[in-house]
Amino acid sequence: MVCYRCGCQLSEQDFCTSCGADVSLYKKILGLSNYYYNEGLGKAKVRDLTGAIDSLEQSLEFNSRNVEARNLLGLVYYEIGECTEAMSEWILSMNVEPKKNIASDYIQRIQNNPSRYDVIRQTMKKYNQALAYCEQGSKDLAIIQLKKVLSLSPRFVKAHLLLALLYMDNEDWEKARRELNKTLGIDKSNTQALLYLQEVDKMLAPDEIEKNDRKHKKEETVRYQSDNEVIIQPSNLADGTRSGFSTVLNIIIGLVIGAAAMYFLVLPANKREAQNEAQERVESIAGQLDSKTNQIQQLENQVATLEKAKEQLELDLDAYEGTEGKLREMDQLFVAASVYLSTKDVGQTAELLDSVRENVRIEDASEEFQGLYNALLALIGPELAKTYHEAGYVSFRNEDFPAAIENFLRAVYYDPNNAEALLDLGNAYRRNGDAVNAVTIYNRVIELFPDTDLARKAGQWLHDYNEGDTE
């Protein structure tokens, strides 16, 4: 302790031994400051941090240069999460005592840890934001923000208190109580927390009263008078004489009830479970069976389709390779062409073409087949027609009209432009008594070869036929 006037060290005397100034009052003031510092230290040791803050602020009211008190105040602020307040106090302390001051160590510890520094900055910002949300009425947002704050700084008492207040406003009493208990774990005499907790306890009290009542009922006693004495006996105290028998009886009753429960509840349940399992298994197997059946059906269908295709192919093959197949007709047509080209024998060629025509429908044959057939027919047709016409004429003269009709038909077939053969065919039909075909043929002559003598003859025959018919 130094003299406020000359700065010399003071002794036990009430005056300065150096300048003679009266320091009695000054000493008392500094003494009070130290007293409050000690009180604050004592409270801080037992975690009465609110009380410690009050005492230390009181100490600094008396002597603002009390470095120890200021450093401790900073430490207490730091403990309750008020990091910026703590740093302010330590910086002020450093101004008073720049050398050998533990405050410099505290400040350096924070400043040398950038992540910690950032956490402090974020905590304060978010807390202020939460407070702003509260003032705006956005309580849900405030709760979310305060939860973030507490995840950053779990010892921030003000955040715990504000969160508890919000929970209380939401009538979420259990959560509020949890937050308040956390607060009191940090600062055990926080008056605000104690006040809120009192309110929370009051709101939760009805449950506790019920519990107490139940407890009380359990502990009810039986009172009875024996002579002049009142005997108080707990109701749940067992009767010694009956205890053995009643215990056995209770055990037997319990066993009976247990067996009955087993019979009526457990066994049916097990049976039902087993039935369900069996049912599920049967359904599963039935499902598998259905799918297998479907597969078999599909495979059978495939087999049938393939067999049909096979039969068709075999038929096609037979048609191509068989004795009456197309290949044979093709061969016959080639043979006919070959015979005509090598020998110019119209008769043999005609026989071969007739054979082809008997076995094949020319209209259904391929274009190439039809082309070759028609070409051969055009080459041999007129000559062949002439031959058949002559043969027919001979038969007509011999009055063998069916043979004549056959020959004339062939002549007309091989040479459709042979008008005489066509007219002779009509005559042969007429002489054979087939008037219908005769009329048809005469009409064809008139139609195909008009303004010819043959057409006039046909017309004359038709005229005569019509007159004879009317007569």
Added chain:
Amino acid sequence: MINFEEELKKFHPSTEVEEIQDCIYNHNATDIAGVFEQMFAHKEEMQQMQQMQMQAEQEMMGG
């Protein structure tokens, strides 16, 4: 019954890190010891002034 609005008024924004400097500058460091020192200094000044006044009066009386 606690009134939320009333209780909310008890909560004040925390000093942010950027505001520490302002907080220190605006800190009121007046204490009782300081007041005492000021009182003593004032008292001494008054005494000096009284002495000077008395000296002046004596000089005037002598003159």
